[in-house]
Amino acid sequence: MVSVINDNEEYDAIMAILLKLPLERNLSRYQVFRLRKKAEHFLVLNDILYLNIREGPHKKVFYKTRVDTMALEVKRLYGTNHWGHNRMYELCKDYFFTISRTIVRDIVAICNTCKTSQPLKQKNPFKHVTATYRFEHIMMDLIGLKSYKTTNIGFCCILNVIDVYLKLVKAYPLKSKAVLEVSNALESLFLTFGLPTVLQCDNGKEFSNSVINDLCARFNVKLIHARVRHPQPQGQIERLNQTLTRAIAKQKDAKDENVKEACWTKYIDLVVYNYNIAVH
Structure with a gap:
């Protein structure tokens, strides 16, 4: 050459x-x-x-x-x-x-x-999801942990919820992604912490269905879904998923060095507590 x-x-x-x-x-x-x-x-x-x-x-x-x-x-x-x-x-x-x-x-x-x-295409500026008061806007998503199901009494996923304004997090261990399990956890959230104005999630079948729609309608909560293949509006909850997954892994490494699979159900409440008291 x-x-x-x-x-x-x-x-x-x-x-x-x-x-x-x-x-x-x-x-x-x-x-x-x-x-x-x-x-x-x-x-x-x-x-x-x-x-x-x-x-x-x-x-x-x-x-x-x-x-x-x-x-x-x-x-x-x-x-x-x-x-x-x-x-x-x-x-x-x-x-x-x-x-x-x-x-x-x-x-x-x-x-x-x-x-x-042929003018260059101008992209519209990205609008960040914001809120001005508690529970004005919350996001939810699921983390799958199927590989740890046998060491967690059958629990294999987590329903994560974050308040956009306070950055307050709640995590619900679930034994499946079934619609009724998600709906029950969501109803528990509403009855414990109050009703949000807006509930945002992706288009997964566990969220986009008549059961979740009816639940939100019953409590007068506005349900919105992020566009398909556009994860940017879900940025806060996606980032939370990464943070909690890594934190669970660190707890496992620190406490159960001889255990091959993480018993994350033991640590999830502590992980969420540490996240909520941290400065954001």
Whole structure:
């Protein structure tokens, strides 16, 4: 593989070798040897250095210090195509040796023709889920822990609930993701801590069903579901899932070093307590 031309001096030296001109006297014999070997891969046409391609067109060579000249060449080529920067970069690689992707991207970005006919898509700014008082907005999600079912009296998942305003967490161990189990835990939450204004969850079948809908309607709680394949609005509860899972694992490592499977039901209340008293 031919290495890139690093600087102006190397470019001029290779040009001199190919044009049979004298080289600078301060070069060592080894440097001259390396330059001559490298020059074997290039040729000069109309005073311009090209990479010699035996099969196909030769590629024009630019060195790093000639960025402005390279940009002009790319701009001329781009003016006949008006492609996106990825396709344009692939096209430029057929014409130029060691072209910079940054140069191609900059040329595409300043093209007025593309700005008017193909304006860049503007993403709407992401809106964070916020609340102004206790239980105005809560989120819920499930953590699956099936691999620890045998050491936890059949409990294999956790229903996590977080208050967006207070960051207060409640976790309910469940023996399955059955709709009735989730509904009973949710009703217990309502009767113990009060009714939220908004309850947010994902579109899992354990949440998106008539039982949960009827429960929320009975208590006059607004139920909203996050969009499919858009986890960003669920960021707080997803982060909580990671935190609790890691905290349970740490409790297991600290207390049951000889137990292969975590008895997380022993530690879940302590983990939630430590989370709730921490500064958020």
